[in-house]
Amino acid sequence: MSANGGTKAIIAALAANIGIAVTKFIAFLLTGSSSMLAESIHSVADSGNQGLLLLGGRRAKREATPEHPFGYGRERYIYAFIVAIVLFSLGGLFALYEAYHKAQHPEPISSWQWVPVTVLVIAIAMEGFSFRTAIKESNLIRGNQSWVRFIRRAKAPELPVVLLEDFGALIGLVLALFGVGMTLITGNGMWDAAGTAMIGLLLVIIALTLAIETKSLLLGEGADPKELAAIQRAVADGPEVERIIHMKTLYLGPEELMVAAKVAVSPCDSAEQLARGINAVEARIRSAVPIARVIYLEPDIYSAAADRAGTGQASHTAVAPAEATGPQPGAAADEVTGRPGS
Structure with missing residues (x-):
């Protein structure tokens, strides 16, 4: 059940992130907003992460061999750990670098001002659909556990990873909307840099959380x-x-x-x-x-x-x-x- 539900949630997240990444990057090219660039890279990283989770699920199904007599089931944990690294480096650290660069040379959004707001609102709707799918599939196996306990105790890594990614993406979109909106209102590009920095910090925190939980699975956990x-x-x-x-x-x-x-x-x-x-x-x-x-x-x-x-x-x-x-x-x-x- 968890494998099928995880795959469904991953595919929904992948489809949403590919569409969101394209629209965000177009908005960045038109406006030059660093928040839009950070969110574009975030969505590209998320799309790659979903691809890694699908690859890990596929490779884990291989039959046991004399060299690996217990099979390849834990390969799903390895790919989930790689996802955490990608999210930390390509998502979080890049956003923090872009925020620093933007803070050194703050510029207002002077052209196509309606584009980033429109794109972010659409992206929130698409990401919300992906998040809803992940919640629905997680509820099938979560039982009466709290969400924090489910993420910490789940043995199948895909659903917790997608849940945290989608949650982070939604919060990141709100932060980007805040940065872009305040930049448009005040004409001060520092707001755009601040929104980008908050996105970077959020992604770093989520990536570290994923890395810690996946590391525990890699080391080996016993039955609950x-x-x-x-x-x-x-x-x-x-x-x-x-x-x-x-x-x-x-x-x-x-x-x-x-x-x-x-x-x-x-x-x-x-x-x-x-x-x-x-x-x-x-x-x-x-x-x-x-x-x-x-x-x-x-x-x-x-x-x-x-x-x-x-x-x-x-x-x-x-x-x-x-x-x-x-x-x-x-x-x-x-x-x-x-x-x-x-």
Whole structure:
């Protein structure tokens, strides 16, 4: 759902930004307004960013290979991080440079004075449509989260990126309209420079926010508390497992979660019986959390003494531990491998 919704929002933003960039650049050529130039570059950068997000989504769908056995799902995070860099450098820093240049040589808008105002009003309407689409698609997966929490916790980067881009674009258009409008009213080009500087600062702040959130995804985030609770219930909801000794989770991509756990099992008579129990636990986990596609379960015998010692180790004096792995991309079946006890 998030992938399809993200793609729809990206395409809507791309179409809007291409049209807006052309009209803004024409307005800059006619008026020489630095605010219009900054907004033109902003829209060009946004258009390139949407292209990068689409490319990242496409490349992330590649099948797993021996060199990349967990697939390419996290490539979407890489392209989202590149978007933040582009927005910071090409959008924010260029606008700040243009504001500095304009402040050194402020000039009024003396020709085609109606053009920038008309273009900005039209651009606000087009950007508003893109923002509305991003909000609509985000609401399908946001649930009852606040917008701040959704942007911070979303594992699929496309919708938060488009949301912040569109929000920044709308605020930037209002700032550009303010700068241009005050320049037309007062005849003082410093207002145009001030509007451009505010656009640059806004883009830098948004770019840094995106970079920080995407960096967290690149480093690797685990399942959220609701998903962890669902996995724990699935593991415990059966006779096969006495308790979870320890467990770790990691998002391999926006829609693929890896679960690795050492679980305490009761002594059993055969490896076949142990394997059936592990397979049943894996099936319950996938039913409870469908994105848990890669699962590693290591059965062991729980040791209260080791637990009290804080080692997190289980006893290795009874049943020899075995490891069961969930199917990786392209795998046909689970494997259960016994190991000799120590």
